[in-house]
Amino acid sequence: MNASLNAVAGHFTILPLRLTFRLGADCELPVFKGSMWHGWLGQALKSHDEHAFFVLFGEHAEGQPKPYSVVVEDDQRSHWRKGELIHFTLYLFAEVCQLAERIVDALQAGCRLGLGKARTQVQLLSVASQTPSGLKPGIQPSVLGSWLTPIDSGFSQEVALEFVTPLRLKVAQQQLRKSPPLAILCQQIKRRLTLLTRFWLCDDNTLLQGLHQSLPVLGQHEHSDFMYFENWQRFSNKQQAQIPFGGMKGQSSYCGEIADAIPWLQLGELIGIGGKTTFGLGRYRLIA
Structure with a gap:
């Protein structure tokens, strides 16, 4: 990694809060719950x-x-029973991590609003933080750099990305319908990290320019595509209609001279990529 990326990774705070709720009654909830929780x-x-x-x-x-x-x-089931536990993870980025206690207080108070169309009562049971060393109780932010695993750049590497939520990615103004090349993935991760850094961490032109120039140099590698398009929809209160919300799911793998790309893929696993990341789209598990 270059100096700018090291600087950002060392100062960019991230706080994945895993929130667990207990349902107060039988209820029916949407299949895609990211929009509901949002x-x-x-x-x-x-x-x-x-x-x-x-x-x-x-x-x-x-x-x-x-x-x-x-x-x-x-x-993605829709029928839930009284007493069952339901979860979501709220990722907070950069300076917004400072508001974590206030946000948790608001969620605790928000339980009285109820959940879903029936406004089912819920109870906030626990708040935990995902950290590089595992799930920890309470609010425990970390920096991006602490999640990065050193990679030996002298050998051929093999990685796979398993997309757990749809990836909405446009290339040349067209919605992607197949697994993206590794170079495009890294460009998308760099773009998102740069914007988050500029607006929520430090608007420093020298730092941002260095980040812009820090893309990995890729050697010869193979790319295997095991992805498919999943056509999700969500109800928009603003538009009072169902709107498309689908994207690519499945697995994409890369093998060869790609060691320089792995830190970027580790970062992308934390911040998400593509469109609608606020709703939880573009999330993947990195197998490396």
Whole structure:
């Protein structure tokens, strides 16, 4: 990694909060719950903490990414029973990690709003932080650099990306319908990290220019595509209609002279890539 990427990774704070709730009654919930939790988060913040709502949901500048992501990896069933536990992970990025206690307080108060169309009562049971050393109780932020695993650059490497939520990625203004080349993946990760850094960490032209020039040099490598298009939809309260929300899922693998790309893939696993990352899309597990 170059100096700029090292500097960002050493100062960029990340806080993945795993939030566990207990359902107070039998209920029916949407198949895709990222949109449901995203809307519920906004309502809870707006009713309890206007400042936190403004920071997370407000429109601050053109092209500015939101400093959070709502990620759901529960099964896609719609019928739930009283007493069952349901989870989602709220990723907070950079300076917004400082609002973590206020956000958790708002979520605790927001339980009275209920969940889903029936406004099913829920109880916030636990708050834990995903850290490089595992799941820890309470609020425990870390920096991006602490998640990076050193890679021996002298050998051929093999990695795979397993997309657990749809990847919405445009190339030449066209929605991607197949596994992306590794160079394009790294460009997308760099773009997202640069924007998050600029707006939520440090708007320093020298640092950002160095980050812009820090893409990995890839040698010869093979690319295997095991991905498919999954056509999700979500209900938009703003448009009062179902809107397309699908993307690529499955697995993409790369083998060869790709060691320089692995730190970028490790970062992408944390911040997400592509469109609709705020709703939890573009999340993958890195197998390396």
